[in-house]
Amino acid sequence: MSQELEQNITGLQNIYLNNSIFTGLLSQISCEGHTVNFGNNGAGKTTILNLIPIFYGLKPNRLISQRGNKLSFVDFYLPYSTSIIVFEYLKNGEARNSLIFRHNDTFRYCFVKGKAEDLLFSEEAIEALKKINSTENWIKQYLQINKNYEVSKIIDSSELYQAILMNNRDIISQRRDRSEFALTASKFALCSSREEIRNLASLTAVMLSDRSKLLEELKQMLVMCYVSNQVSINLPKTRQGRSDLEELEAVSELSSKIKNFNQAVEIKKEIADDWGFISECERNLKQLSQIKNQERDQLKTVLTAKREELKTTRDNLNEVIGRYTEQKSEAEHQKNSAFNLIEKLQNQKDIFDAGNIAEKSESFEQLANYKGELDRALKYRNDLQQDFQDKSAPIELKKSNRVNELITEKNKVFQKLTRELADNKDKLNSIEEKFRNREQHLKDEMHTKLVELESQFKAREKELDDKVRNLTNQKFTDGNFTTEEENTLQTAQRDLDRYTSELFLNLKTQTAKQQEIDGDKNSLKEISKQIASLSDRHSKLLKEKSEVLEQLNPPESSLIGFMEKNLPGWRDNVGKVLRKELLFTKGLKPYLADNDNNDDKDHNSVFGLGFSLDEIDTPDYIKSRAEIEEKSLRLDEEIMTVADAKDKQEKILASAQNTLSVHENELSDLKREEKNLSENQSSAKSNLEELTAKFKQNCAERLKVINEEIDNCSTSKNRLEISMQNNRQKHAEFLKNRLLDYKADFDSERAPVIALEKALQERLDSLDDEYQQKYEDIESSYKEELIKSGINYEILKKAQEECRKAKEIYNRVLSYEEEVTKYNVFMAGPYSLLETHRKDLAMAEDLFEKYSSLIATEKQKLKELETEFTNEINRLRTQIENLDIQCNAITSFFSSNQANLAQARPEYEDKAYLPENLSIENMICRCEEKLKAVFSKQEKLINNVDSVRRTMENQTGPQNRIGGYWNNIIEALKVKFGNDINANSRDIRFYFALTDRLASFITSDFKILREAIIKAFVSSAIEFSNFYENLRHFNNVVRQVSGSFEKRLTTYNPLDTITDIKVGLVSKIENLEMYPKLASFAKCYNSWDEENRGNGDLVHPSEELIRYFSYVSQALVNNEIDSDINTLIDINISMNINGRHVVVRSDRDLTSGGSTGESKLAINVIFCGLTRMLCPDPNIKIHWPIDEIGEIYNDNLQKIFTMTERYGIYLFCAQPNLSYDKVQMFNSKNNISRTEGVKRCVEGYEEDPDNPLIDLLTEGKEA
Secondary structure: OOHHHHHHOEEEEEEEEEOOOOOOOEEEEEOOOOEEEEOOOOOOHHHHHOHHHHHOOOOHHHOOOOOOOOOOHHHHHOOOOOOEEEEEEEEOOEEEEEEEEEEOOEEEEEEEEOOHHHHOOOHHHHHHHHHHOOHHHHHHHHHOOOOOOEEOOOEOOHHHHHHHHHOOHHHHHOOOOHHHHHHHHHHHOOOOOOOOOOOHHHHHHHHOOOHHHHHHHHHHHHHHHHHOOOOOOOOOOOOOOHHHHHHHHHOHHHHHHHHHHHHHHHHHHHHHHHHHHHHHHHHHHHHHHHHHHHHHHHHHHHHHHHHHHHHHHHHHHHHHHHHHHHHHHHHHHHHHHHHHHHHHHHHHHHHHHHOOHHHHHHHHHOHHHHHHHHHHHHHHHHHHHHHHHHHOHHHHHHHHHHHHHHHHHHHHHHHHHHHHHHHHHHHHHHHHHHHHHHHHHHHHHHHHHHHHHHHHHHHHHHHHHHHHHHHHHHHHHHOOOOHHHHHHHHHHHHHHHHHHHHHHHHHHHHHHHHHHHHHHHHHHHHHHHHHHHHHHHHHHHHHHHHHHHHHHOOOOOOHHHHHHHHOOOHHHOHHHHOOHHHHHOOOOOOEEOOOOOOOHHHHOOEOOEEOOHHHOOOOHHHOOHHHHHHHHHHHHHHHHHHHHHHHHHHHHHHHHHHHHHHHHHHHHHHHHHHHHHHHHHHHHHHHHHHHHHHHHHHHHHHHHHHHHHHHHHHHHHHHHHHHHHHHHHHHHHHHHHHHHHHHHHHHHHHHHHHHHHHHHHHHHHHHHHHHHHHHHHHHHHHHHHHHHHOOOHHHHHHHHHHHHHHHHHHHHHHOOHHHHHHHHHHHHOHHHHHHHHHHHHHHHHHHHHHHHHHHHHHHHHHHHHHHHHHHHHHHHHHHHHHHHHHHHHHHHHHHHOHHHHOOOOOOOOOOOOOOOOOOHHHHHHHHHHHHHHHHHHHHHHHHHHHHHHHHHHHOOOOOOHHHHHHHHHHHHHHHHHOOOOOOOOOOHHHHHHHHHHHHHHHHHHHHHHHHHHHHHHHHHHHHHHHHHHHHHHHHHHHHHHHHHHHHHOOOOOOOOOEEEEEEEEEEOHHHOOHHHHHHHHHHHHHHHHHHHHOOOOOOOOOHHHHHHHHHHHHHHHOOOOOOOHHHHEEEEEEEEEOOEEEEEOOHHHHHHOOOHHHHHHHHHHHHHHHHHHHOOOOOEEEEEEEEOHHHOOHHHHHHHHHHHHHOOEEEEEEOOOOOHHHHOOOOEEEEEEOOOEEEEOOOOOOOOOOOHHHHHHHHHHHO
16 A cells, blocks of 8 residues: 555554453454454454444443343443553544543543554553553543643543544534534544544444344434434423313304404495595596596697698698709709710820820921921931032942832832821721710710619609608598497497496386385384284283183192182281292381280281281282182283284284385396396497497507508608619619720720731831841942042931931821821810819719708608607697597596485595596596495495394303493494484494494404413414424425435445345324324414414414314324334335345345345445445545354455445454455454453465475475
């Protein structure tokens, strides 16, 4: 392993046991790489395996059971004061140690930096430990004060030790000395200070669990690592009794009625505000109707004037534009003519300039001078020649003959060349004339075509302008309704007015019919009341009759029967004193009597008390029999009279009921008719609105078509102008190209002629040189002869040369005569007018631009004016239309709502009801809505108040405070209205007053009583709701944790027989019987709570909420749920073993899915993923304690080694008897012995077979 790699490794290296389970021994257990511990049964292999979870911070008591009088962890692992367990591990390649030692009857931890063998178990350290004889004191007195040792503070709990080793910042931060322990964690934690390791201790402890409890332990580990730190189950303490429910139900019905009554209070305010709004609308609409009519008449006058002004303005501007257009065309024609003439003159001038005409003209003007020079030269030459002739006649004659012959020959050649040159010149002039003629013809032809196109353009432009004018005029006609549309709208309006009038009559009839029905109902109530009174009277008479008959025929066993039989005169004496009310009767003249006295007065005394019997009225039940019989007859007559009156009233009642039924049927028919009329009115109104909208749409479509045509005309005009401009450019380009073509043809045709002319001229120019040479030869001969004769010929030769040159110049200048003459004529004639033509062109261009600009300005002005006038006219028309609509709407409103506006109105507050800037349409619409709503609201108010009224009348007893309030309200209303309004009538004034009285009661006494009961309910409901949210949060946490396993639980699996392994946690809460009821309660309560939170008063719980509340209370009393979260979670593991899908819900499922070895393989695969999920850093090597490793086949064991090494996991195994093949797979091998401690196994030494000592050792054996 490289040094760089070793520096990154972190993990357990060795375990040292000093005077621990091996008494008196210091044992070193190597943990480097895969480790196997083997030995006899009971040697301590499992005891050593338990140290792995303890190293990772597991509480030792979780592994060490004390059942069956077993020793505790401290007594077993740390039996002496010098006992110590040291875990030596690497942190990024540096040695660290965690120590566990005894402290009284418990244990403590601490950390030490450095190699244990060098620091902790050096001879000096061991001697110090023996001397101090206490590990705790040894740490304090030796290690902590020694500068060579870096020792942490002593740690008193497994939780804090684990937090430091795993860098659990949450636990460390809860300590008061958290900064010190945070520094300790940064030095001794397995991971870096930025990371954190989850509970490896629990995971490694699960690996040592009993096979029958493996899944349960694994589940508890996952719950502790990922669930318990996020959520807990807190059972509510409150148990709501039946008394609370009964109190809550007691006010439920009245509370439900009060909800409707609160609406009635608001409706009352709305009705008053509605009538205030309606009244203000009525006043405003009448004022607005007058104002709008005046505005409409004024706008119509302005509209007519604007239309006339637009027509006049358009005609004037179109006339100006037409005049400018004609002037523009004329200027354009002048411009084109001047341009073509200038171009033609310039081309002719260019031709002359190309022939160097200026130089030729200047030379031709000096022709006379050239003639004089020639004459002078000829005379001088002739004189010399004459002199020479005289002297050299014979020589001269000879020379002359030769020269004449030469001249004759030259003249012939010269004449021929001159003739050919003249012919070529004529041909060139013919070509040039032909080019000029073709050029002029083309320009004339193109000008004619352009003039024709301009004419067509003007005609088309005028046609489009006329069409736009006509379309613009047509807009004002098509923008209004047609006669047919106006008639259709008037018909629809008449239908709407007719239905409105019929509906008004129907409502009026209904009102009258309702009054009749109300009268019938009042009569029925009076008759029913009379019948009830007669029935009561009849019942009382029958009862009184029964009492009389009982007096006449008393039972023998009764007192009155005894007195009738034995004391016939009892009515006149003792019968009079048998009533309790006599005790309070005045005027009886009481006295004390002597019973032994024979005085009659004393005989009437009772128990010595006497009083005057004459002052006592004889009661009915002690009257004489004759009086009683007389009373019985009188009662019979009265009973018959009451019965007859009752029968008569019942007949009247039946007749009144029939009459009421007829009236109600008639009212029902009227309401059906009202409904039909309302539907017809709505239909007619909708029809009118649809027709209006449709016809407006028709107008808009007609205007759209016209505007589209105008736009099309404008587009066509623009395209026409662009096309015309393009045509002008094309004509100019075409003319230019054709001229270039002609010029090219001219150049190609002229080129050979010019080339021939050049050749002839060159030949003509070289002719003199050629004959000059011949002449010079003659002259040379002549000179020689002259010299021989004594004559100087050089003088003559010079004279002859000057004569020849003068003649040559004269002849060349003379040949310019025709060309110079034509040029002078051209310059003096046509070309002299060039500046004039240019001025004409500039003037024409100025005029063209001027008129183009004027036309564009006038068109833009016309367009702006038309737009301005059109917008103004449209604005006026729109205003007039809006005013028409508004006036018609106001008239229709007052016509259709005449009856409704005539209804009685309640008092309303004098304030501004209408918002500012409210339109008439909205005002009418809202006013109609208010009118319609008023009558609907009044009925709703009466019904809502009657609902509370009936509840207070029927469901409250005489001892109920609500009943007392109701009686007070009715008495106060009777005082207020007297006989003006019957309490049983449906007069809205009565109901307004009743609403105020009931509102006062509901908002004071009843509210206090109701809130007290609801608050008791809320206190318990909050606990139930929080409990449900606690359970929901628990479900979500379990679901999120389980879902995170698939993402975070990496399960690299090299095993072919076990595939597709999945691990998940499942909450069992939703399977509890009480959970859906608790969920329903929470949902219902939350809805109620939201409503309650938004109101000032508490909202009464619904029946459903109360029912769920009862269910939950009972379920909590029955203890249907436990607060231990482990009982509320299941673990689900699924995998494919040998191609068969196995779902593991229990430990038995795990073993039955395959062999024991396969189940171990599956567990290892799962634990690999869990290990790296708890500790993501692969550089931190994790040790697994695995017991009974021999159950796994070699091939599978090798796969496990490969898999764990990939995950950075080392196996720390135990096996009593392990095969040699399996032993070889482990890096570290420890032999455990109870008496000798731990011995590390190393590879055996193999002798070299070539070693000669081998032969000596084997000689004796072979012999």
